[in-house]
Amino acid sequence: MKALVLKAINHLVYEDVPTPRPKEGEVLLKIKASGICGSDIARVFTKGTYSFPTIPGHEFAGQIVEVGRGVNDKLIGKKAAVLPLLPCKKCDMCEIGEYASCRNYNYFGSRCDGGFAEYLVVPVWNLVMCEGELSYEEMAMAEPAAVSLHALSKVGVELGNSIAIFGAGAIGLMLAEFAKAWGAGKVILLDIDERKLAFAKEMGYKFAINNASANWQEEIMAITNGKGTDIAIEGAGVASALGGCLNVVKPQGKVVLMGNPIGDMNLPQHDYWEVLRKQLTVVGTWNSSYTQKKNDWQIALDTVASGKMDVKKFITHKYKLENGNEAFEMVRDRKEFSNRVMFIME
Numbered sequence: 001m002k003a004l005v006l007k008a009i010n011h012l013v014y015e016d017v018p019t020p021r022p023k024e025g026e027v028l029l030k031i032k033a034s035g036i037c038g039s040d041i042a043r044v045f046t047k048g049t050y051s052f053p054t055i056p057g058h059e060f061a062g063q064i065v066e067v068g069r070g071v072n073d074k075l076i077g078k079k080a081a082v083l084p085l086l087p088c089k090k091c092d093m094c095e096i097g098e099y100a101s102c103r104n105y106n107y108f109g110s111r112c113d114g115g116f117a118e119y120l121v122v123p124v125w126n127l128v129m130c131e132g133e134l135s136y137e138e139m140a141m142a143e144p145a146a147v148s149l150h151a152l153s154k155v156g157v158e159l160g161n162s163i164a165i166f167g168a169g170a171i172g173l174m175l176a177e178f179a180k181a182w183g184a185g186k187v188i189l190l191d192i193d194e195r196k197l198a199f200a201k202e203m204g205y206k207f208a209i210n211n212a213s214a215n216w217q218e219e220i221m222a223i224t225n226g227k228g229t230d231i232a233i234e235g236a237g238v239a240s241a242l243g244g245c246l247n248v249v250k251p252q253g254k255v256v257l258m259g260n261p262i263g264d265m266n267l268p269q270h271d272y273w274e275v276l277r278k279q280l281t282v283v284g285t286w287n288s289s290y291t292q293k294k295n296d297w298q299i300a301l302d303t304v305a306s307g308k309m310d311v312k313k314f315i316t317h318k319y320k321l322e323n324g325n326e327a328f329e330m331v332r333d334r335k336e337f338s339n340r341v342m343f344i345m346e
């Protein structure tokens with residue numbers, strides 16, 4: 001099969017590799033759509049994967065074409081999205097179903113081979129199916145959708161709640177869509193990239209504010225009648241956005257820390273005081289829930305299938321796998337505005 005193989009930092013090669021075979025409890029997935037996450041850009045160009053060579057990619061969906069021993073062959077032909085987390089299922093966190101907090105996990109696309117390939121062997125446990133009619137591209141958006149849904153469910157949204165979201169990329173915008181679907185009132189998106197703000201406005205978000213501008217905080221105060229927002233989400237991974245969240249959220253408000261930090265997240269004394277004086281609830285979020293009780297993936301796909309959320313509009317670019325380097329360089333160099341860039345395999 002063909003795959004994009006990361007052999008070293010900044011050395012991604014499109015080449016032939018052996019097609020894997022499913023073992024007991026596994027299926028062979030013919031990958032049909034595979035999205036490039038912001039974290040993949042860092043992996044390919046600066047951070048690397050945990051070992052080399054590795055096939056990156058953790059946001060993908062495909063068709064089940066073969067099953068291993070003990071797996072119902074009725075699955076053959078079915079469409080599936082894939083939870084990229086491979087928990088140990090032995091540690092204390094796994095025992096209580098908190099797989100995202102597993103102490104010894106594996107992960108498609110960073111710790112082991114992932115979705116920038118024609119095929120991948122996947123345990124049945126990791127398959128997420130959908131009753132409704134969804135395209136492979138929509139199903140490949142399940143991962144960022146589940147991550148944003150999980151972040152939002154850390155605080156919950158009450159009818160009419162105002163929310164400020166720092167970072168208007170794919171996850172920030174999807175989080176905004178879920179917030180609206182759950183009855184949020186004013187949804188305010190913040191970013192320092194004017195193109196992202198323009199994209200948010202095109203999607204119908206009239207409060208899309210550049211938080212590098214002079215009076216962005218006053219703007220938020222005006223929008224919320226001088227009260228501040230009920231909820232603030234740090235989705236940019238920079239200290240200024242964290243400080244921004246603490247400053248614009250109202251007393252007793254809730255702040256969710258979600259963005260991968262690009263460096264140290266130092267706080268000025270004044271911002272730290274905001275946490276104390278306003279008695280804020282500040283919570284972290286990571287990955288997604290995947291249990292019988294609460295499965296963010298199923299909720300995300302069902303929300304899309306029900307028509308309450310259109311994830312297709314996030315997909316701004318499609319590439320063939322063979323043009324992998326071109327796609328990665330386009331995103332890295334911001335040659336064009338992009339939201340989700342996806343590889344489509346026939």
Ligand SMILES: [Zn+2]
Pocket residue numbers: 037038039058059143144
């Ligand atoms: Zn991702």
Ligand SMILES: [Zn+2]
Pocket residue numbers: 087088089090091092093094095101102103104105
């Ligand atoms: Zn575990």
